[in-house]
Amino acid sequence: MQVKVKINGKEYQDDVEPRMLLVHFIREKARLTGTHIGCDTGNCGACTVLFNGRTIKSCLMLAVQANGAEIMTIEGLSTNGLHPIQDAFLEKFGFQCGYCTSGMILSAYVLLQSNPQPTDHEIREALEGNLCMCTGYQQIVESISYAATKMKEAGK
């Protein structure tokens, strides 16, 4: 089946099997490998992308269901340097192995759009769908909190 999807502002069109998962389309057809696969069942959040502005688990959607959609992956977050959230994850050590990081940052991005000054509790709640096996989450929470402060200061 023909699928046409806009990912990070660029259009991708391909003939795919109806059973192809969106995450495989993103990784293998669009070759955007910052979106990862960790569990295959929608639990871990490593495959989190923005689908028409909302976060989804791209392992739970078929590529054909994304026909006509606008998707943003981690590669689309900042084309010029680091987004403040990315910078915050470096500044506050919000990652270790980096495998969950793309999903974590995109979940944080969506959170900070709707709630620019979240409490630690709200940050933790917002990360319900993202597993990190390395950090124990504390430095991730600190990173997002730091990013919120920096973004407020910068008026972003």
Added chain:
Amino acid sequence: MMDFDKLFVTRDWFGKPVRRNEDVKFVKGEATYVDDIDMNCAHVAFLRSIFAHARLKKIDTSRAEALKGVLAVITGPEVAEVTKPLPARAITRPARQYVMATGKVRYQGEPIAAVVAEDRYIAEDALELIDVEYEPLQPVMRIEDALKPDAPLLFEEAGSNTLLDDTMEHGDYEKACREADMVLKETFRVHRYSSTPLENWAIIARHDKGTDSFTVWANDQQPGRSMTTVCGTLQIPTHNLRLIVPESGGGFGIKLAIWPYIVILCLLSRKVDKPIKWIQTRREHLLGGTHAPDGIVEIEMPVKKDGTFLGLSVKDYQNDGSFIHTAGIYGLIKFATMVGQYTIKATRMEVLSIATNKGPTVQNRGVGKPTMTFALERMVDIAAKKLGIDPAEIRFRNFVKPEQMPYTTPSGEIYESGDYPECLRKGLALGEYDQCKKQQAELRKQGRYIGVGISTGVEPGTSNLGYYYTSSGVPEYMGSGEGAIVGVDYDGNINVMIGSVDTGQGHATVIGQVISDMLGITPDRVRVDNTLDSFISPYIGHSGCYSNKFNDVDLGAVIKATEKVRARIFTLAAHMLKADVSNLKLGDGHVHVTNDSGKKVSFKDIAALAYKKITLLPEGMEPGLKEIAYYRNPYAKLPNKQNFNVQLTHSNSCHVVTVEVDIETGFVKFLKYVIIHDCGNQINPAIVEGMAIGSTVHGLGATFLEEFVYDDNGQLLTTTFMDYLKPVAATVPHFEMGHHYSPCPTSLLGSKSAGEGGAIGSLAAVANAVEDALSPFDVKVTSLPLTPEKVVKAIKETKVI
């Protein structure tokens, strides 16, 4: 430990929370994990046993081979014909097993056949077309069942399901019992769990027909050993395998057992004309890739009325499932630090490795120490209660004191440094122990149940390999070491390769910090390539990321190589500046003449001499400016059952935890979680903190949520993250960290292990807190996990968890 005044030119980076700027790729989604490598691969899928225990009567792959898009199929019997059986490291009974099932299957999920096809979807389709005739056998799942005289045998040739039964005795345990006022006895059970790195196992294999050699990309955690195990199993010379380890999405020990799949991929790659890729699914990972074993720990502790621990006897039953390569290791590692932080003089340990039809086990974060610490620290609390002594006080009375350091345990383990009483004092203060205890009494009147738990634990690192041979003969590997290459490049910047790999610890940043202070430059001038390439990297048999060895031998190799480079820099600079080496000093990427201000030469100019203007080199000096060095920890003892140090550094931590138990729901809420950690000198405190907290959360997952649950037929019921639950951000507490710094005299930087401590101490601390909270109900905690269901049942009926 080295003299820092001689080692370092500056102190701008060592010991500081330097940002991981080398790892910007991770926040941008630009890191290259194995699955991200684009090589137009064919894809592999595995047919796995649906039974836990069965004879394989027939495998017919003809329908699968006929499917369009299928390139090749391989079966267990075919693999067995061309490979050697798995080498067993610790067990002493004969047991024959291959990397793929042949003759019989021993766990649900054991690979029987593999298909390589144009894409993964077709490969999975083809699995459906493989016809397997099984003759189901009675599965053996529990330790008790495996030990029955008429139990079905996993390995008939072993004549028993007990593949290792070894006893180690040090000091006079019988005398300790005679002198004791009482001998406390208890049995503890710890379930199966795993640290489940977020990236599953991943391998790409490419066969070169001309040389019949292989290039493999794999997220292998211990490539040094894999080189010999893979090649030994394939019966090929090691130079016919090029093993490359790129980025790895977490390890925690679980990626130490990838090598059997590398063997299978290599064999499959011979059959096709393109590279082949296997990406493990999470279900495959949970089925058999791999687990920490479940176990039973029977403890006896002779004690005096004043609380003195006179001895410790442990009978340790380890359910090692069905992977003979690493079976038996856990018990032997538990044995090494079985006395914990206490001056227990007499020990006895019987280690049993039991084969069952559960999945394979391999070294998971902490390797046995979490279970041993759980059992010991529970026992300490039980003793305290029995003797009417406060749990903190009884620990103070038995601690190894700082003035006793270095302290040698009865079996020969050497605790190099540490101040256990001070760490507990700090823990009690930060954890507000006394206030919490007061609050506990008041809240109980209101029907609220809070409890405070303490756990102290030793966190050993730098494995002195060969420990398992203290039970079974002559070691193939001994000691611990690593290699490094450090060079100055054309621009005067520094390039580094090490034999180790990184599974998320920020090795590049830490290496950059050490080298920057050694050469007087900034970390942005140091580039570390974490990729291991067995054709280029300076690896040895011990190379890899495990047993907390990075801070010790990996950095040891980096330091030694940098010292060599530094000496060459000085020699070349002396030649260029026409000065004596003794009058030179480093600073700002230059070599300066000390008594002639302004006279200097840059690394870039030195590099130009070394690499380009080589005619101008001093007589007899070779061109180039790159050095290789290997380093081993010199304190490793030779294998000897009576006197051996299983690990070469020993950090320690203390956890003080306050919880509240909802007696209606059995749900446990954290009110306070304090970690005091002493890993000697911290090179990058922010990285250390992340690992201390991260490893603690591994322990909390094991304590409350994570369990591999099998039914009586040997079917694993927890094969997704919907059933095998992991901690999420909202369910873990905010941790308060405190530090103590007892520099390690035996590592070059005074550093010690930092990656496992939380996974070791947390189980016991939480269990002690929950038991304390439930003391009005006389509930005793002897097992994990502490699920709400078990908690409620214990309060209402059983009184035992």
